[in-house]
Amino acid sequence: xxxxxxxVKALHIFLAFFxxxxxxxxxxxxxxxxxxxxxxxxxxxxxxxxxxxxxxLANTLPGPIATKMAGYIGYRVQGLFGVLNAVLATxxxxxxxxxxxxxxxxxxxxxxxxxxxxxxxxxxxxxxLGVLTWQFVKKSKDGLGWTPTILLAxxxxxxxxxxxxxxxxxxxxxxxxxxxxxxxxxxxSKQQEGVSS
Numbered sequence: 001x002x003x004x005x006x007x008v009k010a011l012h013i014f015l016a017f018f019x020x021x022x023x024x025x026x027x028x029x030x031x032x033x034x035x036x037x038x039x040x041x042x043x044x045x046x047x048x049x050x051x052x053x054x055x056x057l058a059n060t061l062p063g064p065i066a067t068k069m070a071g072y073i074g075y076r077v078q079g080l081f082g083v084l085n086a087v088l089a090t091x092x093x094x095x096x097x098x099x100x101x102x103x104x105x106x107x108x109x110x111x112x113x114x115x116x117x118x119x120x121x122x123x124x125x126x127x128x129l130g131v132l133t134w135q136f137v138k139k140s141k142d143g144l145g146w147t148p149t150i151l152l153a154x155x156x157x158x159x160x161x162x163x164x165x166x167x168x169x170x171x172x173x174x175x176x177x178x179x180x181x182x183x184x185x186x187x188x189s190k191q192q193e194g195v196s197s
Contacts, residue, residue, distance in 0.1 A: 006078075012043055013082055017070045017089035022097070028065035033128040035069050045077050048139055056175065060168040066090050 016038035024031035032055065039045050046054070058068040067090050074086025108114050140149045159165040 009078055010081065010085055013074055013077055013085045014089045016043060017074070017086045018093060020066060020070070021090040021093035024066060029129060030125040031066040032069075033132040035066065035073075036132060039073055045073060048135070052136065052139065056171050060171050060175070 017035075020031050020034045020038060024034055036051055040048055040051050054069060054072055055065075058065050058072070061068055067087055070086035070090040071083050074082035074084070076082070078085065137149060137153070140152075144152070156170055159170055160167060
């Protein structure tokens with residue numbers, strides 16, 4: 001019975017990240033909403049807050065985001081085997097599709113239907129990212145309120161688009177600020193407990 005559950009969980013991990021790998025057209029940013037759909041909404045391996053934390057941390061580390069997220073989530077769900085399963089499920093579709101598409105599309109790349117197919121996917125990916133962005137904005141509003149959320153979004157946009165600061169650097173700074181704020185809050189509460197006792 002336990003082996004059956006382990007096998008089912010392994011199959012779910014593989015299917016979840018295989019779907020992400022096969023449908024994540026456009027690379028990492030396009031994969032994030034798909035990972036969210038599988039991990040948070042379908043299988044409920046983590047909640048939105050945990051997913052946001054994993055996404056933020058994955059953005060600060062080097063390498064493709066889809067495989068980083070797959071590795072962490074696979075480990076969290078099923079340990080070392082889950083890591084291998086999730087990462088393989090994420091990269092195998094890309095490897096297969098690259099081999100097949102590069103051999104066939106080289107001769108078809110000038111066909112209008114091929115160009116139309118690649119152009120038609122871009123708005124779909126944009127909508128998926130927009131929906132995920134709105135979910136994150138609403139969650140941020142619940143934690144911070146509208147004014148800090150909008151202000152933080154604007155400042156981040158200026159840093160990324162105008163000053164060309166890498167998003168990983170911004171996320172690292174925000175994580176450090178949150179960590180320092182938490183330390184100050186906990187030390188103040190300890191001092192107040194000491195005064196009251």
